[in-house]
Amino acid sequence: MEQNILDCIIVGSGPSGFTAAIYAARADLKPELYTGLEPGGQLTTTTEVDNFPGYPAGITGPEMMMDLQKQAERFDTKVHYEMITKAEFSTEVGGVHKLYAGNKELFAKTVIISTGATAKYLGLDDEKKYNGGGVSACATCDGFFYRGKDVVVVGAGDTAAEEATYLAKLVNKVTMLVRKDEFRASKAMIHRVENTPNIEVKFHHELIGIEGENNLVERAVVIDNQTQEKSTVDVHGIFIAIGHKPNTDIFVGQIDLDENGYIATEKGSTRTNLPGVFAAGDVQDHIYRQAITAAGSGCMAAMDAEKYLAELH
Helix, strand or coil: CCCCEEEEEEECCCHHHHHHHHHHHHCCCCCEEECCCCCCHHHHHCCEECCCCCCCCCEEHHHHHHHHHHHHHHCCCEEECCCCCEEECCCCCCCCEEEEECCEEEEEEEEEECCCEEECCCCCHHHHHCECCCEECCHHHHHHHHCCCEEEEECCCHHHHHHHHHHHCCCCEEEEEECCCCCCCCHHHHHHHHCCCCEEEEECEEEEEEECHHHCCCEEEEEECCCCCEEEEECCEEEECCCEEECCHHHCCCCCECCCCCECCCCCCCECCCCCEEECHHHCCCCCCCHHHHHHHHHHHHHHHHHHHHHHC
16 A cells, blocks of 8 residues: 655644644645644634634634634535554654554654643633633733632742732632642742732642532632631632643654643744654743743744745655
8 A cells, every 4th residue: 555645744733733724724734633632722722712813802722723623624625533642753854754543544754743732720610610701821811801809820930920920910819729738839930920929829738629600710719738728719710720741642742841741842943852843832831831922933834834844846
């Protein structure tokens, strides 16, 4: 059987994957995109997207992803609702990369990895129940909706400290729940929290439940893990800020990752340590993690892939 070698396969379907597809398709690379388990990526779990330029009235995450997909398909991107389960990358310039979607073998000269990252949650049933009704893992995405209200932030690291200080500018009061007796955050971030008057930190406290009518958050149920005393905090929003996990499990051992599992890319580009393999969006960005920055890096990845292919000829 003759191998059908594609110019470009895109793995993942958030803003970075679809933007890469739009650019790759317009450059005549005839990309094929594999959506993975969550077509549209993390944005499909958010309700309102108000900070993406060009949508003055805002748009829902799922609608925006449908728009991006239609745009990619307009330029003849083939979208497969399948998951890439394994990768065998070539280390040669001009080599052919092999991917597997289940038992199906795929071959491509370039691969753009846009598999994103998954916000870590505590694992409470209530988190799922109230997701979109007051539970969030992104203050910059959703903080605006809580102007003048009270919120809880769960976490002890830099992410939690950043989310809390960001929210403090918008909301009435932030209560931080820290499981141990100290922060894990950097000194600079701890100082920022301590110098923000409307942040209250509760050490040795954990979130154990959420209450509210009509799947809208009204109270956080917390426990003091030293005294085992339970109490409630009246809040409208609960931000889980215990970090993200990049979706890179299938690439471990083949591609350079940083200590947290994010794909390492060359500064100012989307190139990885492997020729013809590029990474875009949250799978390689643990700093900004926004739809707009993901889209921007998707554009970069497609242009980097196009340049790589042009230099082979």
